[in-house]
Amino acid sequence: MDKKITGTMIYYNEVCKKKLWYFIHDITMESENEDVNLGRIIDEQSYGSGS
Helix, strand or coil: CCCCCCHHHHHHHHHCHHHHHHHHCCCCCCCCCHHHHHHHHHHHHHHCCCC
């Protein structure tokens, strides 16, 4: 592996191992997909910052 360990990698390792795996393998979620955006909105409204 030629990549250096970054702060983002350490964060992903603590938060979600799957997200770290995606990041290391340069796999990104479909941020332009309408279904993905809808899921993000539902998540934020249902499980938001707790305010």
